[in-house]
Amino acid sequence: MTALSPKITQRVAFSLLLASAVTVILPVVVVILVIVKNGLAAISWEFLTTMPRSGMREGGIFPAIVGTFCLVAGAIVFALPLGLCAAIYLSEYARQGMLSRVVRLAIVNLAGVPSVVFGLFGLALFVDFFRFGASILAGSLTLGVMILPVIITSSREALDAVPKSFREVSLSLGATKLQTIKHAVLPHALPGILTGTILGIGRAAGETAPILFTVAAFYLPRLPQSVFDQAMALPYHLYVLSTQVPNVGVPIRYGTALVLLTIVLLMNLAAVTIRSHFRAKKKW
Amino acid sequence: MPVRYKLKEFLFETIIRASGLASIIAVGLIFFFLLKEGTLLFQTQTLGDFLLGKKWYPISEPPGFGILPLILGSLLVTLGAAIISIPLGIACAVYIAEVAPPRIKEILKSGVELLAAIPSVVLGFIGIVTVVPWIKSTFDVPTGLTAFAGSFILAFMAMPTVVSIAEDALHSVPKIYKEGAYALGATQWQTIYRVVLPAAASGIVAAVMLGIGRVVGETMAVMMVTGNSASMPKGIFYPVRTLTATVAAEMGETVQGSDHYFSLFAIGIVLFVITFAVNMTADVFIHRRRK
Numbered sequence: 200m201t202a203l204s205p206k207i208t209q210r211v212a213f214s215l216l217l218a219s220a221v222t223v224i225l226p227v228v229v230v231i232l233v234i235v236k237n238g239l240a241a242i243s244w245e246f247l248t249t250m251p252r253s254g255m256r257e258g259g260i261f262p263a264i265v266g267t268f269c270l271v272a273g274a275i276v277f278a279l280p281l282g283l284c285a286a287i288y289l290s291e292y293a294r295q296g297m298l299s300r301v302v303r304l305a306i307v308n309l310a311g312v313p314s315v316v317f318g319l320f321g322l323a324l325f326v327d328f329f330r331f332g333a334s335i336l337a338g339s340l341t342l343g344v345m346i347l348p349v350i351i352t353s354s355r356e357a358l359d360a361v362p363k364s365f366r367e368v369s370l371s372l373g374a375t376k377l378q379t380i381k382h383a384v385l386p387h388a389l390p391g392i393l394t395g396t397i398l399g400i401g402r403a404a405g406e407t408a409p410i411l412f413t414v415a416a417f418y419l420p421r422l423p424q425s426v427f428d429q430a431m432a433l434p435y436h437l438y439v440l441s442t443q444v445p446n447v448g449v450p451i452r453y454g455t456a457l458v459l460l461t462i463v464l465l466m467n468l469a470a471v472t473i474r475s476h477f478r479a480k481k482k483w
Numbered sequence: 484m485p486v487r488y489k490l491k492e493f494l495f496e497t498i499i500r501a502s503g504l505a506s507i508i509a510v511g512l513i514f515f516f517l518l519k520e521g522t523l524l525f526q527t528q529t530l531g532d533f534l535l536g537k538k539w540y541p542i543s544e545p546p547g548f549g550i551l552p553l554i555l556g557s558l559l560v561t562l563g564a565a566i567i568s569i570p571l572g573i574a575c576a577v578y579i580a581e582v583a584p585p586r587i588k589e590i591l592k593s594g595v596e597l598l599a600a601i602p603s604v605v606l607g608f609i610g611i612v613t614v615v616p617w618i619k620s621t622f623d624v625p626t627g628l629t630a631f632a633g634s635f636i637l638a639f640m641a642m643p644t645v646v647s648i649a650e651d652a653l654h655s656v657p658k659i660y661k662e663g664a665y666a667l668g669a670t671q672w673q674t675i676y677r678v679v680l681p682a683a684a685s686g687i688v689a690a691v692m693l694g695i696g697r698v699v700g701e702t703m704a705v706m707m708v709t710g711n712s713a714s715m716p717k718g719i720f721y722p723v724r725t726l727t728a729t730v731a732a733e734m735g736e737t738v739q740g741s742d743h744y745f746s747l748f749a750i751g752i753v754l755f756v757i758t759f760a761v762n763m764t765a766d767v768f769i770h771r772r773r774k
Contacts, residue, residue, distance in 0.1 A: 288500055375492055
């Protein structure tokens with residue numbers, strides 16, 4: 200076999216690399232096309248704002264939308280203050296050493312815990328041990344623990360990116376460390392923190408396994424009355440419609456998938472937009 | 484400074500320091516509660532019967548709590564996903580990091596981010612309506628709900644992890660390595676193949692490991708497309724059941740405090756230990772690269 204010239208080898212190799220790259224993101228195009236094409240027909244004001252009827256084979260998905268909204272709100276209320284404080288500790292207080300290394304490894308591991316294991320954890324701790332029962336509270340807390348690494352990591356990156364001189368100037372003017380963090384560091388890290396929070400919201404809105412045993416109701420055609428109520432949620436509803444209920448009209452499935460996908464992708468779009476907007480405006 | 488301020492400052496700093504430990508406490512609590520419930524299974528079962536038993540009949544009389552079929556199911560699906568996603572993911576990372584013009588690069592990177600954002604249950608749904616019928620007709624099998632369908636979907640769920648971490652690894656290769664190769668007359672491809680890839684090897688290994696960790700822990704999509712047959716896997720074109728799918732599918736039907744309930748927590752321990760080990764090892768590889 201004669202050796203190919205290096206130039207031709209390169210051309211072949213680069214074409215293969217391009218083909219691989221296209222293959223990797225092809226599913227994004229396919230998923231969006233298939234769901235938008237088939238789901239759009241199902242979307243109507245009625246579909247979005249009425250209760251499901253006849254064992255979910257007719258009617259709308261209103262309680263699932265409300266349920267997902269409650270769960271996400273609860274998860275953020277829990278995870279944002281905790282995650283932000285953790286990030287402030289890591290960025291402003293922690294010294295390089297054993298403890299900060301253990302914290303970093305814990306974050307990496309928390310991010311890697313399988314989603315269904317979060318479900319087991321939520322069941323054992325929040326549902327049983329704290330006796331919250333299967334409820335919005337238990338589900339929100341479970342999702343909150345799950346998105347904690349997302350919020351800590353992105354907030355920390357945002358805080359680390361604020362130049363050291365900002366802190367030095369503030370401290371030299373006689374401000375305390377806490378005043379410095381509040382007035383000279385946090386305002387500049389806000390876009391990054393916001394980006395991480397929105398990504399966390401997207402993640403929490405789309406996850407199913409952590410809410411399976413902690414909150415999700417199979418079929419509950421009314422709105423939740425308190426945080427101790429069970430609730431329907433969009434991702435679980437889609438799972439139920441596509442595998443558990445026979446003879447569901449195709450448009451209802453696609454419509455549900457479209458609403459869920461739209462919420463999640465809009466969150467990501469918002470996060471990306473904020474990030475690039477502030478990156479362009481940054482003065483240092 | 485007034486005492487009031489000092490007190491306030493002290494209070495806030497205490498809260499911040501305590502929050503710093505939140506992630507450690509969370510990981511600790513997860514492991515503790517899995518152990519608390521999961522180990523109760525071993526009052527009636529032996530560890531050997533649990534890990535190596537071939538019969539998963541949790542509600543029969545007498546019950547069988549052998550998770551070997553589930554471990555093999557997870558292994559089979561993961562192996563298939565790895566075979567698809569490793570070469571494609573690394574090739575995609577190389578293209579993004581070394582070859583693509585800036586505009587294309589931005590498009591591809593956003594595409595990979597979007598792929599990571601699609602909820603697992605949506606991919607499972609798309610799998611049911613597209614991949615599963617395709618497998619049934621193309622390979623002429625009785626059902627498309629097979630291990631292969633799971634591997635196929637999971638490969639794409641592993642891709643964002645593999646691509647982004649491998650790309651980081653490629654980026655962190657010092658520029659002088661490449662300049663040295665060009666100065667010796669190497670083409671761009673020769674430089675990538677002979678210099679950049681070997682230099683980034685340990686980061687790429689980490690990327691592959693974290694991708695595999697993601698696949699092992701994936702639940703919803705895999706439960707929806709693999710057919711859920713908890714017997715010993717017969718092959719890639721047969722229905723299988725993974726560890727994660729077993730927990731998700733059966734927890735709703737268990738009686739709290741039964742051996743079945745404890746056994747699902749015991750599976751949770753197995754999953755936690757696997758992903759913990761994968762993440763720790765990957766971290767070692769990432770740090771070796773930085774030295």
